[in-house]
Structures are given as structure tokens and as C-alpha cells.
Amino acid sequence: xxxxxxxxxxxxxxxxxxxxxxxPAGPYYFFFRHKALVRIAxxxxxxxxxxxxxxxxxxxxxxxxxYWGNTSDFRHPLLMLGxxxxxxxxxxxxxxxxxxxxxxxxxxxxxxRFQGELVSRGFPxxxxxxxxxWLAMARLWHFAxxxxxxxxxxxxxxxxxxxxxxxxxxLPTRANIAHLGKEILxxxxxxxxxxxxxxxxxxxxKIAYSAVIFVLGPLIVLTGLSMSPTMDAAFPLLPALFGGRxxxxxxxxxxxxxFFAFFIIHIAMVVLSGTWNNLRSMITGWYVIKGARHD
Amino acid sequence: MTDPRRFLGRRKFLGHGLAGLGTLxxxxxxDLSEKPWFTGILGEVENLTRTVQHIFARPHxxxxxxxxxxxxxxxxxxGTLDPGTADYNAHVQSGFRDWRITVSGLVERPxxxxxxxxRGLPQRTQITRHDCVEGWSCIGEWSGPQLALILAxxxxxxxxxxxxxxxxxxxxxxxxxDHRYYESLSLTEAMHPQTxxxxxxxxxxxxxxxxxxxxxxCERQLGYKHAKYVERIVLVDSFAGINGGKGGYWEDQGYSWxxxx
Numbered sequence: 345x346x347x348x349x350x351x352x353x354x355x356x357x358x359x360x361x362x363x364x365x366x367x368p369a370g371p372y373y374f375f376f377r378h379k380a381l382v383r384i385a386x387x388x389x390x391x392x393x394x395x396x397x398x399x400x401x402x403x404x405x406x407x408x409x410x411y412w413g414n415t416s417d418f419r420h421p422l423l424m425l426g427x428x429x430x431x432x433x434x435x436x437x438x439x440x441x442x443x444x445x446x447x448x449x450x451x452x453x454x455x456x457r458f459q460g461e462l463v464s465r466g467f468p469x470x471x472x473x474x475x476x477x478w479l480a481m482a483r484l485w486h487f488a489x490x491x492x493x494x495x496x497x498x499x500x501x502x503x504x505x506x507x508x509x510x511x512x513x514x515l516p517t518r519a520n521i522a523h524l525g526k527e528i529l530x531x532x533x534x535x536x537x538x539x540x541x542x543x544x545x546x547x548x549x550k551i552a553y554s555a556v557i558f559v560l561g562p563l564i565v566l567t568g569l570s571m572s573p574t575m576d577a578a579f580p581l582l583p584a585l586f587g588g589r590x591x592x593x594x595x596x597x598x599x600x601x602x603f604f605a606f607f608i609i610h611i612a613m614v615v616l617s618g619t620w621n622n623l624r625s626m627i628t629g630w631y632v633i634k635g636a637r638h639d
Numbered sequence: 640m641t642d643p644r645r646f647l648g649r650r651k652f653l654g655h656g657l658a659g660l661g662t663l664x665x666x667x668x669x670d671l672s673e674k675p676w677f678t679g680i681l682g683e684v685e686n687l688t689r690t691v692q693h694i695f696a697r698p699h700x701x702x703x704x705x706x707x708x709x710x711x712x713x714x715x716x717x718g719t720l721d722p723g724t725a726d727y728n729a730h731v732q733s734g735f736r737d738w739r740i741t742v743s744g745l746v747e748r749p750x751x752x753x754x755x756x757x758r759g760l761p762q763r764t765q766i767t768r769h770d771c772v773e774g775w776s777c778i779g780e781w782s783g784p785q786l787a788l789i790l791a792x793x794x795x796x797x798x799x800x801x802x803x804x805x806x807x808x809x810x811x812x813x814x815x816x817d818h819r820y821y822e823s824l825s826l827t828e829a830m831h832p833q834t835x836x837x838x839x840x841x842x843x844x845x846x847x848x849x850x851x852x853x854x855x856x857c858e859r860q861l862g863y864k865h866a867k868y869v870e871r872i873v874l875v876d877s878f879a880g881i882n883g884g885k886g887g888y889w890e891d892q893g894y895s896w897x898x899x900x
Contacts (some may be wrong), residue, residue, distance in 0.1 A: 395668070407774040414768055415711040416775040471664070474672045479772065479891035481672050484681035487900065491684060573770050574859045574899030577702040578695035589768060589776050 370634065376545055377631035382509070385500040386626055392493035394605060398473035400464070400600055402482035408466025410453075410597060414588035422594060427455040427464035435462045491569065497561055501540055504557075511546060514554055520547030536617040539635040556606055560599055567596035664754040666698060682895070683769040689897040696899070699826050702858035708809035711777040714769070716848035719820065722868055727807050730862055735852040740836065744803075744873035747794035754838065754852055760784035763835050771862040772894065781856045782839035787830040790874075795826065799874040803881060807868035810888055822866040823858055823878065823896070833858040836869065861898040863889045875898040 372435040373559075408425040411417055423442040438454025440447045451457070454467035458476065469475045473485055504510040519528075527547050530536070537546055545553065569575045570592035586592040614622045625631035671677040721727075730738050735754050742750040764782040790802070804818040828834060834857045838845055845851040850867025857864050862889075878884050883891030890896045 357693075394664070398668075404774065407771070409773075409775075414705070414709065414776060415778045416715070417711075418713060418715065418775075470665075473668050475665075475669055478672070480889075480895070481678070483772075483895065484678060484684075485668075487688060488681045488684040491687065544660060570690070571774075572900035573702065573768075573772070573861060574692045574696045575766075577700050577859045578692070580703040591769065 354459060355501040371636045373637045374630045375633045376629050377543075377625040378629050380629065381503050382500070383626055385496055385503075388492065388496045389500075390485060392489045392496065392609065395473060395489045396493060397600055397604060398471060402472035402474065402477070403479060404450055405472060405477060405613075406465040406479045409591040410593070410594040412587060412594060413590055414583070416590055425449075425466040425525050425633045426453045426594065428473060429464075433465050438462075459506070488567075494565060497565075505519065510557075511568045514550060514557065516547055516550040523547055524551075534616055536613075539633065540638055542631075552606065552609070556603070559607070560602055564596060564599035564603070567592040571585060571596065641642065647810040651833050653664050655760055656718065660726040685895045685897045686801065688900055692899050694857060697788060698830070699832060700859075702767055702833055705778050707766065707767065709778045710766060710780055712780045714777045714841070714849070715771075715775065716846075717771060717773075717862065719810075719867060720848045722808040724807070724809060727868070729852070736814075738852050738870075740869060742793040742872045742874070743800070744875055745799035746790075746874055747796060748792070750789060750793045751787070757784060757836060757838055757853065760788060763832075764839075765835070765856070765858065767856070767858045769862055769865070772898070781835065783835040783839040783853070783856070783900055785832060786834045786836055786855075786872075787832070787881060789836070789872075790826075790829060793874075795894045798876045800826060801874070801878070801886065802826060803873045803875055803878075803886070804866040804869050805871040806866050806868050815866070818882075819881065820854070820866060820868070820888045821873075822864055822888065824855075824860075824864065824876070828860065831857065857900055861893065861900075863887070864898045877881065 369593050391600065393559040400453070404583070409416070409418075410423045411421055421441065422443065426441060428437040428439070430436050435455045438456065440449045440453045450462075453466065455462055457463070458465065458469045461526055465477060472482070474481050496633055498541040524547050531548055531580045558603060566582065567586055569579075570586055570589060575588065576583050582588045583592050586595055597624050738754055739754045740757065742752075751853050761784060763781050763785050764780060766778060766780045768776050768778050788804070799824045803823045804821060806822075808820045809815060809818060809820045810820055824834070834855070836848075837856045838853050840846070840849055845854060850865075850869075853869050854900050855865050855869055856865040875881070878886040882888075885891045886896045887894075
């Protein structure tokens with residue numbers, strides 16, 4: 345988020361936008377917010393996460409249960425998505441079992457409609473890639489896009505280190521931490537920074553982005569690798585670090601849903617703090633700041 | 640005055656737009672899953688994964704071995720639980736007295752072993768974690784001779800690249816002998832110290848549901864590589880002309896030949 349030297353684009357588009365009332369009333373200026381590499385990495389990452397999550401859910405459906413440790417204790421799963429059948433073999437009910445508790449989740453988890461019929465499947469067809477139960481194909485998608493995800497992340501990581509993006513824009517400062525209470529209140533009231541303050545990320549944003557980049561990202565890759573028997577031979581400490589292969593699989597699953605939770609909050613914040621301005625800045629780099637320029 | 644309700648609200652428009660894009664994206668992904676050119680590219684990634692993993696996992700890098708206390712109380716049996724053919728049932732009746740395992744193909748000296756021969760070779764016992772492609776794991780103890788010993792006795796020819804394992808379990812309801820389980824390993828993985836022909840499990844003779852009398856154990860690979868009911872081992876230089884040509888029963892159904900991940 346460096347301050348651009350260029351004058352804001354004042355071409356035909358900008359004039360049309362002002363005429364159409366899309367530009368804010370009163371003084372405003374364009375601020376160059378995201379460099380090209382960050383923008384490209386962002387969208388590659390978005391594509392990868394969508395495909396990885398959905399193909400991951402299809403893979404999970406091959407054995408929709410989670411365990412702790414190295415071995416699967418089939419009698420005591422931490423979580424299991426299952427279905428009940430009647431005497432004729434017709435699926436009647438889908439359930440989510442957490443510990444010893446069973447919750448009826450018919451239609452979404454455990455049993456859902458596929459091609460018109462209620463069938464036994466962990467996650468529903470609309471959430472998985474491919475839509476049908478197809479473990480072999482889901483694995484092909486998952487591993488191919490895992491490579492793209494990791495390569496993209498490494499490029500972003502070394503770029504962020506080398507040009508100071510992490511230090512300057514992402515890592516929370518002491519002042520951020522000090523003002524955290526006020527920021528949480530502001531966010532809860534849906535009051536977002538504007539004007540000059542919108543030129544940098546606020547403390548909550550920095551904490552969220554840091555957690556995703558430096559904790560969640562590495563964790564999901566390492567727990568993913570822990571599930572590979574060949575990688576485990578090469579690095580026996582890897583699954584042990586997470587409490588065993590099945591524990592690593594459980595953590596991998598939790599990481600995936602943490603990514604999903606981040607995605608939902610991220611989209612909500614984008615919409616609440618100005619959909620088009622945010623979208624434009626992540627596509628073209630330019631972000632509109634209301635008020636007069638002070639630099 | 641224009642009624643503002645006649646226009647789609649901005650948020651609604653965005654919502655519809657995103658839902659539309661999502662649907663387009665999904666149907667695009669589903670379509671691509673059916674396109675051989677695309678799945679071919681996805682499949683190529685398998686070679687990248689294998690190459691990179693083998694930078695770290697050298698030919699003799701061992702899978703972790705566990706202790707007796709780690710052995711799973713229930714070891715799930717998967718795939719074929721009983722071949723059930725007349726031939727196989729007769730073998731079960733006679734305690735596998737006449738069962739033979741042969742090594743042929745690209746070898747200097749074909750080998751044929753009885754179960755007594757297998758038991759008479761130096762044995763390796765290992766407590767290892769079995770990882771199914773579906774996602775679950777079970778720890779068990781396996782005993783048998785190293786495959787490397789048997790292959791060395793057969794003296795592989797220089798052009799031998801893969802060991803193909805032919806099994807007794809039919810994979811069609813009709814029991815068609817042309818559609819039996821088979822699997823394959825690279826010669827490197829076949830010669831790995833933990834690749835054994837296991838005839839004992841958890842201190843007892845191998846049960847029918849786990850592949851009696853002999854199953855393959857290759858501890859750096861997913862479960863589908865661990866062929867049960869092994870009858871014949873054939874060394875080859877390519878999979879061309881062998882069933883679906885992909886090197887294994889599940890591979891012919893679209894699963895990756897490289898099962899290290």
C-alpha cells in the first residue's frame with residue numbers, strides 16, 4: 345500500500361463514473377493500494393482455495409469420520425457423518441455425530457439428495473468437486489491445485505519478505521495492539537475506517553491476515569503432507585508433531601474450515617466496507633479515498 | 640419518478656452475479672473432470688509429486704515402525720474379503736498346502752515358491768501404519784521375507800522396471816479370471832527393505848479377509864498397493880497390454896499409479 349506518485353486516472357471512465365453518480369460526492373482521490381503481484385497472487389489463491397476446499401470435501405466423503413492419534417479407532421470417532429437406512433435399504437436420515445452426540449442433519453450432512461434421491465454422503469453434492477462421489481478424480485484436482493497453492497504462496501511469501509510488504513502492511517504494530525479494543529467496538533458497530541485511515545490495514549485486518557498467512561497456510565500444507573505415507577517415511581517427525589496421521593487429518597480438516605470462516609468474514613467485510621471500491625482495488629490496484637489528499 | 644424497486648438492488652445484483660459465477664465455475668469444473676486432455680494434465684502432476692517426494696524419501700528410507708502397544712484393536716479389512724472361487728476355497732481347505740508364488744517375466748531364473756519355502760526364508764517383522772486411500776489408518780504387525788531376497792534369487796534382467804503382482808481375487812461378480820486384482824510397484828519400491836511378502840499378521844497366520852496366504856506389504860504406499868492373495872509376480876518393462884494398461888486394478892479405474900500420497 346504505497347502512496348502512488350502517479351496522478352489519479354482522470355480519463356473517460358472516471359468522468360463517466362462521476363456523471364453516473366458512482367463516484368463519491370465531494371472530494372476524493374484514487375490511491376494505488378495493491379501491486380500487481382499481490383493482486384495476481386490473491387486471485388490465484390482464491391481459485392486454489394475454492395477448488396481445494398471442494399475437492400477436499402469429496403475426498404473426505406470417502407471416509408467421513410475424524411479421529412485422533414495414529415490409528416483410526418472406528419468405535420470412537422471425534423466426528424462422523426452417517427446415514428440411517430430402512431429395511432429396504434432406502435436412506436431415511438442423515439446424522440452428524442460429534443463425540444457421543446448425534447444431530448439430525450438430513451439433507452445437508454450424512455444424507456443428501458443426489459440426482460433426486462436421498463443418498464448416504466458426508467457433504468452434499470453441491471459442496472464437493474466433482475459433484476458425485478469420485479475419490480480418484482477429487483484427488484487429482486486436490487493435488488494439482490495444492491501445488492499451485494504452494495507455489496503461489498511461496499512467491500507471495502518471498503515477495504512480501506523482500507519488499508517489506510509484511511513489515512509495512514501486514515504484521516500488526518504495537519499501536520495496532522494498543523487500539524485493538526476500540527477497533528473491535530468499531531467493527532461490531534460496522535464503522536470502518538475511511539478517509540486517510542483507510543489507506544492502511546487496521547489492527548483487526550492485520551491480525552486476521554497474519555494468522556492466515558503465517559499460521560493457517562503453513563499448518564494446512566504441513567498437515568496435508570503428514571497424510572502422505574512417503575513423506576512420513578522421509579520426515580517421521582511430521583505426523584508425530586501433530587499427534588499422529590489421523591490427528592493431522594483432523595487438524596487439516598479444521599484448518600480447511602478456518603479458511604472457510606475467514607472467507608465468509610472476508611466477503612462480509614468487503615461488502616460492508618464498499619464492495620466496488622474493494623473489488624476495483626484488488627483488480628486494478630486503485631482504491632478511492634474520500635476527502636482531500638494530505639500528502 | 641422511477642420506482643427504485645424496478646431495479647435490482649446493488650447487493651442483490653452482486654449476490655446474483657456471484658451465485659451465477661459460482662454455478663458457472665462448478666459446471667465448468669464438472670465438465671473438465673470428463674475431458675481427457677484436462678485430467679491428463681492433472682495426472683501429469685502425479686509425476687511431479689513422485690519426483691519431488693523421492694528427493695526426500697531415498698530408496699532405503701524406512702517408514703516409521705511402531706511398538707506392540709500401538710497395534711490397532713480392530714484392523715479394518717477392505718477390498719476383497721474372500722475371493723470365494725472354487726480354487727481358492729480348495730486352498731483354504733488344504734491350509735494352502737499347494738499354494739505357490741511364482742516370479743517370472745524379465746528375470747534370468749524364474750522362481751516358484753511354496754508357503755514352506757516362504758516361511759523358510761529369513762523373516763522380517765514390522766509394526767507399521769496402513770493408510771487407506773479413503774483416509775483411515777490402522778497399525779498392524781506383519782511378518783514375511785523381504786521381496787528383495789526373492790527377486791535377487793530370480794535375477795532381474797537389466798530392462799526390468801516394474802514388478803506386477805497378480806492376485807487370486809476376482810473383481811467381477813461372475814468371477815471372470817481375466818478380471819482379477821493386480822497391482823504393481825517400481826523395482827526400487829519392490830526392493831525396499833520394508834517391502835515383504837507377509838504371511839503372518841499380529842503374530843498369527845494371515846486371515847482370509849486380510850489376504851491369506853500371502854499379501855504384499857509396501858509401507859511407503861497407500862493401502863491399494865498392498866495386494867492380497869498374491870499368486871504371481873511378473874517383472875516387466877511397461878504396463879502396455881496388461882489389462883487396462885495403467886499398472887493396477889484401481890489404476891485402471893482412474894486412481895494414481897503413484898500411491899505415496
